[in-house]
Amino acid sequence: MKIFLSYASEARDRAEGVNAALCASGHSVFFDRDDLPPGLDYDARIRAAIDDCDLFVFLISPAAVAGGHYTRTELKIARRRWDDPAGHVLPVMVEPTPFSELPAYLGSVTVLVPEGNLAAEVVLAVSDLAGSRAGGSEAPQPATASEPGARYTSLMLSFEPGDAGRYTLSLQGARATCVLDAPAIERALWQDASASTDTLRRATPGFTGLPGARQAREVGRQLHEALFGADLRAPLLAHLRTMDAQSGNGLRFVIDTTHTPELARLPWEFLYSPDKDDFLFSDRMKPVVRWLDTGEPVPTLHIDGPLKVLIAFAAPGRLAHLRIGEEISRLDEALGELAAQGRVQVTRLAHATLESLDDALLRQGAHVLHFIGHGDFDGDEGVLLLEGEDGAPDPLTGRRLGVLLRNHLGSLRLVFLNNCMGATVSPADPFGGIAQTLIRRGVPAVIAMQFAVPDKAAIALARHFYRYLAAGQPVDAALTSARAFLYARGFEVEWGAPALHMRAPDGRLFDIAAAPEQAPARMPTPAAEIDSRVSADDAASPAPATASNGRRRVGAFAIGAVVLLAATAALVAFLGGGGRDDAGETASGVSGGASGPAAGAPLPRPSSRTPIDRALAQLAAADDAAAAATLENLLRADPQALDARRLGELAPKLDELLWQAATRTAAQQRPELAARLERIGTLIHHNDSAAIEPAPVAVAPDAPARVDLRFSEFAGDVNAALERGDDEGAAALIEEAVARGFVPPHTAAAGDLALKLSAGLNLAAQRSPRFAPLFDTLRRALIDAETAGEAAAAASGQEPLYVVRRGDTLSGIAARLLGDTQRWPELVTAQRTRIELSGARLRAITDPDRLYAGEQLAVPPAIDELGRATWHYHVQRGDTLWSIAARMYGDGRLWRRIADGNESSVTNADRIRPGQVLVVPPWAPR
Numbered sequence: 001m002k003i004f005l006s007y008a009s010e011a012r013d014r015a016e017g018v019n020a021a022l023c024a025s026g027h028s029v030f031f032d033r034d035d036l037p038p039g040l041d042y043d044a045r046i047r048a049a050i051d052d053c054d055l056f057v058f059l060i061s062p063a064a065v066a067g068g069h070y071t072r073t074e075l076k077i078a079r080r081r082w083d084d085p086a087g088h089v090l091p092v093m094v095e096p097t098p099f100s101e102l103p104a105y106l107g108s109v110t111v112l113v114p115e116g117n118l119a120a121e122v123v124l125a126v127s128d129l130a131g132s133r134a135g136g137s138e139a140p141q142p143a144t145a146s147e148p149g150a151r152y153t154s155l156m157l158s159f160e161p162g163d164a165g166r167y168t169l170s171l172q173g174a175r176a177t178c179v180l181d182a183p184a185i186e187r188a189l190w191q192d193a194s195a196s197t198d199t200l201r202r203a204t205p206g207f208t209g210l211p212g213a214r215q216a217r218e219v220g221r222q223l224h225e226a227l228f229g230a231d232l233r234a235p236l237l238a239h240l241r242t243m244d245a246q247s248g249n250g251l252r253f254v255i256d257t258t259h260t261p262e263l264a265r266l267p268w269e270f271l272y273s274p275d276k277d278d279f280l281f282s283d284r285m286k287p288v289v290r291w292l293d294t295g296e297p298v299p300t301l302h303i304d305g306p307l308k309v310l311i312a313f314a315a316p317g318r319l320a321h322l323r324i325g326e327e328i329s330r331l332d333e334a335l336g337e338l339a340a341q342g343r344v345q346v347t348r349l350a351h352a353t354l355e356s357l358d359d360a361l362l363r364q365g366a367h368v369l370h371f372i373g374h375g376d377f378d379g380d381e382g383v384l385l386l387e388g389e390d391g392a393p394d395p396l397t398g399r400r401l402g403v404l405l406r407n408h409l410g411s412l413r414l415v416f417l418n419n420c421m422g423a424t425v426s427p428a429d430p431f432g433g434i435a436q437t438l439i440r441r442g443v444p445a446v447i448a449m450q451f452a453v454p455d456k457a458a459i460a461l462a463r464h465f466y467r468y469l470a471a472g473q474p475v476d477a478a479l480t481s482a483r484a485f486l487y488a489r490g491f492e493v494e495w496g497a498p499a500l501h502m503r504a505p506d507g508r509l510f511d512i513a514a515a516p517e518q519a520p521a522r523m524p525t526p527a528a529e530i531d532s533r534v535s536a537d538d539a540a541s542p543a544p545a546t547a548s549n550g551r552r553r554v555g556a557f558a559i560g561a562v563v564l565l566a567a568t569a570a571l572v573a574f575l576g577g578g579g580r581d582d583a584g585e586t587a588s589g590v591s592g593g594a595s596g597p598a599a600g601a602p603l604p605r606p607s608s609r610t611p612i613d614r615a616l617a618q619l620a621a622a623d624d625a626a627a628a629a630t631l632e633n634l635l636r637a638d639p640q641a642l643d644a645r646r647l648g649e650l651a652p653k654l655d656e657l658l659w660q661a662a663t664r665t666a667a668q669q670r671p672e673l674a675a676r677l678e679r680i681g682t683l684i685h686h687n688d689s690a691a692i693e694p695a696p697v698a699v700a701p702d703a704p705a706r707v708d709l710r711f712s713e714f715a716g717d718v719n720a721a722l723e724r725g726d727d728e729g730a731a732a733l734i735e736e737a738v739a740r741g742f743v744p745p746h747t748a749a750a751g752d753l754a755l756k757l758s759a760g761l762n763l764a765a766q767r768s769p770r771f772a773p774l775f776d777t778l779r780r781a782l783i784d785a786e787t788a789g790e791a792a793a794a795a796s797g798q799e800p801l802y803v804v805r806r807g808d809t810l811s812g813i814a815a816r817l818l819g820d821t822q823r824w825p826e827l828v829t830a831q832r833t834r835i836e837l838s839g840a841r842l843r844a845i846t847d848p849d850r851l852y853a854g855e856q857l858a859v860p861p862a863i864d865e866l867g868r869a870t871w872h873y874h875v876q877r878g879d880t881l882w883s884i885a886a887r888m889y890g891d892g893r894l895w896r897r898i899a900d901g902n903e904s905s906v907t908n909a910d911r912i913r914p915g916q917v918l919v920v921p922p923w924a925p926r
Contacts, residue, residue: 004053006074008063021119061095067725099325150248158256176231182262213492220272250285258293269496287476290501310366312349314373316393330463365411375419382434390878398434402441413509417448445502457494619657642683722760727768801856819874834858875916
């Protein structure tokens with residue numbers, strides 16, 4: 001492959017090693033060793049190399065992603081070549097860098113975070129990408145549901161209390177006495193424990209150490225001696241001799257400590273044979289399971305359809321920061337192939353609260369709940385930390401969590417608690433820990449940690465557990481394999497932290513079955529047949545505006561008066577300043593329907609049972625990932641499949657469902673899927689822009705109820721470029737829109753985007769004088785359009801609209817803007833009244849529990865002494881001026897506008913108090 005290697009000079013040594021390894025593997029690498037100043041020749045050389053490469057490898061470091069570094073320019077060039085980086089861009093973390101600082105372009109691809117040899121892992125990843133390309137369009141073959149021929153015999157070891165340190169051990173009917181001093185063994189484990197240098201996933205401060213490797217081995221030896229030194233040594237050895245990895249015969253050790261909770265506190269996972277110098281339970285053919293007799297029947301574990309995994313994470317304030325983004329990236333990597341095959345469906349829940357966790361489980365019907373966060377053991381029971389409504393820690397005991405999860409046992413099969421102390425047991429209560437309580441409440445299996453775990457080890461454990469699970473291993477074998485990998489990686493003690501509590505008799509909670517076969521999609525209508533059905537009027541209409549490939553070199557930007565005037569005119573049209581007159585014509589006098597298709601000559605809509613129908617059904621069922629895949633596959637076969645003329649009456653329905661799905665998935669912290677859905681939705685607009693483009697809509701209170709996706713896309717791209725300091729890229733986007741002469745309409749719902757864009761353009765004009773004329777032109781057009789909107793609103797006497805934010809509820813909006821959560825019905829009434837009296841294109845609220853981010857609500861405003869409409873914002877606990885500005889204007893940087901409007905009551909911008917009432921103009925004064 002031809003590879004372009006992008007790196008910051010601070011990481012040159014690592015880049016040299018990667019380059020050498022790739023070249024040794026037969027790849028052709030563009031590796032620029034010269035620190036040349038950027039210039040025309042240098043830029044042309046870099047651009048040509050990126051345009052010619054097959055793969056762009058981006059070595060991530062703090063310097064590489066810093067604003068103003070040339071690596072950002074290289075990445076921008078790659079973005080212009082590939083709109084979708086998947087399969088073309090390989091980001092590699094070479095120095096720890098917060099995921100929040102990575103360019104948005106990399107959000108849709110998995111970042112490679114090497115655990116061992118950097119160069120070797122990059123070569124392996126490149127080889128995988130090359131292999132996937134060589135495979136062409138052949139469908140990937142599903143992995144087998146289980147390891148070929150693997151069979152596990154369960155061996156139950158049950159302990160009953162006896163006299164002073166003696167226990168009766170039962171093994172399949174045979175009984176013997178063994179001696180165990182549990183308190184002494186537990187003390188020995190923590191003797192000479194060392195402090196961890198990594199963040200621990202423990203909620204409370206105090207000792208944050210780990211057992212030493214020598215202590216773990218010694219404790220394991222004592223446990224081995226207690227088992228094999230008893231009268232049951234001979235039958236135990238006989239069972240071990242039946243194990244044969246070659247023939248697939250495994251032996252599952254089931255430790256039953258139901259009546260001996262003090263033994264449940266011991267680390268049986270460290271069982272160590274001094275004769276073999278080996279930890280017995282580091283072998284996948286000898287998994288170990290914790291068993292508690294609940295007296296309940298073994299659950300039925302069959303599932304249909306894809307395995308549904310809910311990844312929930314909580315990061316409450318005042319607790320140590322965890323590398324949550326890295327763990328999610330690892331899980332995506334482990335489950336990516338199965339997800340692509342439709343055999344695994346992953347949903348994310350960010351900032352999990354008790355309510356949002358319950359709602360996510362209810363909506364998805366998850367089979368696996370994977371929790372990332374902090375935990376602890378307090379007194380005699382375990383707790384994990386969710387987030388409260390104000391972001392503070394919300395302790396949840398195992399008993400309370402068990403009661404909640406019991407409502408979801410119709411689907412739930414496995415809970416993976418990747419936090420500290422989830423498996424710690426009370427010396428007096430066998431069900432005092434979180435894992436044990438969940439088992440008692442009926443959860444089939446729980447993986448949890450029996451002591452504090454460093455963040456890095458927790459991430460590696462999760463990644464490799466799901467990797468082995470995806471390969472078809474049973475849950476207990478997959479966990480044992482992951483333990484072995486951690487030990488081999490150098491986690492000499494951490495590998496023994498996870499304990500598996502399970503009620504399934506054979507270790508298999510589910511089979512990751514192949515995706516159900518679907519009937520082949522009907523072939524798209526041939527292009528010739530389509531063309532023959534287009535009317536003469538259609539043929540004469542302007543061609544749809546097409547998205548630029550983004551590769552055009554930005555000009556010198558010597559912008560003269562003519563260009564500025566043209567830009568102003570185009571951008572005012574962009575913002576919909578013309579509006580419609582009463583006759584239904586635009587300001588230019590052209591009929592809004594003049595460019596549409598001739599009556600009676602629409603292209604045929606797809607027939608039933610087509611991919612469009614399937615996608616509509618999937619979107620209606622909130623199966624968003626499947627819908628995106630269905631539509632993307634359709635577009636590969638027929639790029640014009642979403643032409644609104646062909647969709648006919650299905651176009652607005654599909655557009656609406658795609659918008660709802662994009663909003664829904666964004667709220668679920670699934671940004672890659674949300675971006676895919678929004679991108680698909682924009683194609684409906686792009687394809688029909690010339691044929692059925694509506695006339696521009698004036699910026700007025702009764703504008704459409706959501707942001708026009710094309711303006712959202714444009715403003716989002718320009719804002720993103722400005723925020724990362726890429727003024728040249730922002731200027732190129734604006735120049736490109738002006739040059740095309742076509743820009744989509746702006747609506748009142750885009751006001752927040754316009755405010756944010758205006759503020760960003762003002763700063764950019766100051767730091768980049770050569771682009772200032774263009775930036776100022778757009779900024780003035782934004783201000784003019786907004787001013788016109790304010791005037792139209794004032795003239796109409798209509799009330800302004802509130803734009804719903806992610807996480808908003810009617811009661812929350814009522815608390816903030818009306819001062820009382822119980823007044824939320826007034827919002828429903830105001831919305832209905834506004835629709836009935838003014839004909840505003842708003843969505844009626846039929847379900848008070850469901851709002852969509854970006855839609856508009858008719859919140860009754862207050863009128864100040866000058867007759868202006870304002871809102872009275874009632875400060876809530878945790879609010880800051882920044883967060884209020886972000887909620888009300890879409891940009892926290894506009895907090896000064898609120899402070900300036902409340903000079904008498906806000907004397908210190910850093911101090912506002914709950915219950916304080918602030919005046920917030922819906923359209924901020926200039």
